[in-house]
Amino acid sequence: xxxxxxxxxxxxxxxxxxxxxxxxxxxxxxxxxxxxxxxxxxxxxxxxxxxxxxxxxxxxxxxxxxxxxxxxxxxxxxxxxxxxxxxxxxxxxxxxxxxxxxxxxxxxxxxxxxxxxxxxxxxxxxxxxxxxxxxxxxxxxxxxxxxxxxxxxxxxxxxxxxxxxxxxxxxxxxxxxxxxxxxxxxxxxxxxxxxxxxxxxxxxxxxxxxxxxxxxxxxxxxxxxxxxxxxxxxxxxxxxxxxxxxxxxxxxxxxxxxxxxxxxxxxxxxxxxxxxxxxxxxx
Amino acid sequence: xxxxxxxxxxxxxxxxxxxxxxxxxxxxxxxxxxxxxxxxxxxxxxxxxxxxxxxxxxxxxxxxxxxxxxxxxxxxxxxxxxxxxxxxxxxxxxxxxxxxxxxxxxxxxxxxxxxxxxxxxxxxxxxxxxxxxxxxxxxxxxxxxxxxxxxxxxxxxxxxxxxxxxxxxxxxxxxxxxxxxxxxxxxxxxxxxxxxxxxxxxxxxxxxxxxxxxxxxxxxxxxxxxxxxxxxxxxxxxxxxxxxxxxxxxxxxxxxxxxxxxxxxxxxxxxxxxxxxxxxxxxxxxxxxxxxxxxxxxxxxxxxxxxxxxxxxxxxxxxxxxxxxxxxxxxxxxxxxxxxxxxxxxxxxxxxxxxxxxxxxxxxxxxxxxxxxxxxxxxxxxxxxxxxxxxxxxx
Numbered sequence: 001x002x003x004x005x006x007x008x009x010x011x012x013x014x015x016x017x018x019x020x021x022x023x024x025x026x027x028x029x030x031x032x033x034x035x036x037x038x039x040x041x042x043x044x045x046x047x048x049x050x051x052x053x054x055x056x057x058x059x060x061x062x063x064x065x066x067x068x069x070x071x072x073x074x075x076x077x078x079x080x081x082x083x084x085x086x087x088x089x090x091x092x093x094x095x096x097x098x099x100x101x102x103x104x105x106x107x108x109x110x111x112x113x114x115x116x117x118x119x120x121x122x123x124x125x126x127x128x129x130x131x132x133x134x135x136x137x138x139x140x141x142x143x144x145x146x147x148x149x150x151x152x153x154x155x156x157x158x159x160x161x162x163x164x165x166x167x168x169x170x171x172x173x174x175x176x177x178x179x180x181x182x183x184x185x186x187x188x189x190x191x192x193x194x195x196x197x198x199x200x201x202x203x204x205x206x207x208x209x210x211x212x213x214x215x216x217x218x219x220x221x222x223x224x225x226x227x228x229x230x231x232x233x234x235x236x237x238x239x240x241x242x243x244x245x246x247x248x249x250x251x252x253x254x255x256x257x258x259x260x261x262x263x264x265x266x267x268x269x270x271x272x273x274x275x276x277x278x279x280x281x282x283x
Numbered sequence: 284x285x286x287x288x289x290x291x292x293x294x295x296x297x298x299x300x301x302x303x304x305x306x307x308x309x310x311x312x313x314x315x316x317x318x319x320x321x322x323x324x325x326x327x328x329x330x331x332x333x334x335x336x337x338x339x340x341x342x343x344x345x346x347x348x349x350x351x352x353x354x355x356x357x358x359x360x361x362x363x364x365x366x367x368x369x370x371x372x373x374x375x376x377x378x379x380x381x382x383x384x385x386x387x388x389x390x391x392x393x394x395x396x397x398x399x400x401x402x403x404x405x406x407x408x409x410x411x412x413x414x415x416x417x418x419x420x421x422x423x424x425x426x427x428x429x430x431x432x433x434x435x436x437x438x439x440x441x442x443x444x445x446x447x448x449x450x451x452x453x454x455x456x457x458x459x460x461x462x463x464x465x466x467x468x469x470x471x472x473x474x475x476x477x478x479x480x481x482x483x484x485x486x487x488x489x490x491x492x493x494x495x496x497x498x499x500x501x502x503x504x505x506x507x508x509x510x511x512x513x514x515x516x517x518x519x520x521x522x523x524x525x526x527x528x529x530x531x532x533x534x535x536x537x538x539x540x541x542x543x544x545x546x547x548x549x550x551x552x553x554x555x556x557x558x559x560x561x562x563x564x565x566x567x568x569x570x571x572x573x574x575x576x577x578x579x580x581x582x583x584x585x586x587x588x589x590x591x592x593x594x595x596x597x598x599x600x601x602x603x604x605x606x607x608x609x610x611x612x613x614x615x616x617x618x619x620x621x622x623x624x625x626x627x628x629x630x631x632x633x634x635x636x637x638x639x640x641x642x643x644x645x646x647x648x649x650x651x652x653x654x655x656x657x658x659x660x661x662x663x664x665x666x667x668x669x670x671x672x673x674x675x676x677x678x
Contacts, residue, residue: 081370083339084337085335086336087332087336088336089332091329177333178329178330178332178333178335179333179337181326181329181330181333182326182329182330182333184296184332185296185299185326185330186298189397190465192296192299193296194296196325196331197325197326200329231359232355232356232359232360233359233362233363234340235363235393235394235395235396236395238359238360238395239395245337247338247339247354247356247359248339248356274332
């Protein structure tokens with residue numbers, strides 16, 4: 001048997017990363033291969049249908065796959081995640097000189113978001129706003145930047161466009177993940193001192209390696225062991241870990257997805273059975 | 284003094300360079316050590332969390348002030364790094380590792396990365412202690428062809444005399460191309476750990492480029508047409524280009540070839556009928572002396588380290604002689620042109636003078652070669668024998 005993993009090709013580097021990992025795993029006795037998907041929805045469905053044994057899932061893909069599996073009475077395992085997948089926050093950012101002091105001040109204003117399916121730059125921050133009484137189309141105008149739809153926000157373009165719209169005055173606020181606020185500031189997209197953070201989501205988790213029903217238990221155990229053993233000390237692995245954006249793999253956990261489950265339910269992005277129901281979502 | 288466990292960024296944001304101060308403060312902490320980060324930037328906590336995550340540290344935001352807990356990854360990159368020798372002349376190692384790549388000598392080299400594709404990686408194969416000094420001399424004595432040659436000098440030569448000068452220049456350019464290509468090829472094969480050698484060779488390439496320029500310019504100064512290129516001369520040069528061994532190439536090119544050219548250029552500098560030709564030969568001679576000096580310095584050191592090198596040098600000279608045995612060697616037109624160049628006039632007495640000068644030149648070349656061969660350690664009779672085997676093409 002070969003453990004077959006799905007990964008979404010949101011960037012050409014995905015091939016470099018998983019080709020390198022594949023050789024590393026194979027050299028250590030794990031028959032492993034990967035297939036590439038152009039978006040997360042088919043990957044999630046294929047995982048649950050047993051076409052692939054594992055999926056390198058976005059948090060939203062985890063939510064959907066979990067629902068698809070649950071609808072069949074099955075459960076999935078979040079095997080591992082990156083150290084950088086834990087305890088993230090999304091931010092609501094305004095221009096420093098805007099006079100907007102808190103989330104309520106956004107009433108009847110325009111907010112720029114990332115792609116429709118971006119947990120960090122749309123779903124989670126919009127859920128935060130909803131809790132503060134801000135309802136899109138009612139007392140809040142949303143300017144969405146749908147870049148890389150189907151990639152669940154892996155493509156940074158939508159977030160960057162939202163930040164640019166904020167600075168250009170085309171929006172009063174913008175949504176982004178904490179790391180990108182730092183990145184955009186360093187890039188000069190959001191010049192130092194030009195923005196203010198007026199809202200933060202609770203901490204949440206990002207991607208995980210999801211194991212599907214078709215996977216062989218022995219192979220899964222070896223897969224986990226080998227991933228957790230990957231060391232940043234290893235010069236052959238280090239460039240791959242750098243590309244994938246981690247220093248070490250951590251055991252998976254599912255405690256950091258409840259906010260996203262709620263956000264998905266609030267707008268009916270997916271049904272409880274994992275059906276794709278979001279209006280205007282075409283990966 | 285123990286490492287500080289708190290740092291104050293004041294108004295500086297993490298995105299505006301504040302991370303440098305945090306990084307510096309973390310440097311001296313052990314893995315797991317805690318650094319309290321104070322500051323007035325409103326985004327500090329948020330940015331500290333994101334930055335710590337990306338660096339493999341952890342941010343503890345539970346307390347009143349944010350704390351960074353140092354992770355192991357920041358130092359992991361350098362755990363298996365190694366020093367590529369030391370930067371100074373004393374830091375040259377006997378064997379340079381291709382895994383060091385293009386790293387500066389003495390740099391701390393991170394493990395990994397593609398190996399350098401070079402094969403000259405051992406000091407004894409390429410080194411000369413004099414390399415650094417020769418490089419410094421070379422850079423200090425670069426000359427500007429535009430200003431150091433009196434191109435506007437008003438002279439007139441009878442057409443046949445001018446033709447002889449043009450033919451000699453045509454021949455020189457061809458030879459300079461060989462003298463340019465050979466070090467250029469070795470540069471690409473040399474490990475940059477031996478940077479002084481690369482620097483010497485690079486200056487040599489630049490010298491030859493300048494020689495090509497001035498000889499070309501002199502050839503076309505009065506004439507639209509340049510001279511001939513003989514097949515035998517080119518065959519002779521090809522044997523130099525074909526020599527893959529660094530020391531043997533240095534022997535054939537620098538010691539024997541360019542060594543002979545010292546006398547040839549001195550001959551042109553003193554016998555040429557016009558100032559421009561004398562100047563370009565004289566300026567080039569200055570550079571060629573340095574090239575010969577490097578070849579000699581390298582080979583003396585190589586012979587000192589291993590006397591059997593002399594046998595290899597001898598075989599190289601013999602092999603080249605055999606390879607050229609069936610070729611004409613120097614083009615008769617070039618030889619005749621040297622006579623005419625030194626004759627200055629188309630009269631029997633002048634030709635006799637020119638003829639004698641070229642005879643003397645050949646004797647000088649032979650003696651020069653023998654002297655250098657002796658300096659390398661060849662006994663006198665063997666030096667005479669090897670010198671006699673040298674190509675009729677001079678280079």
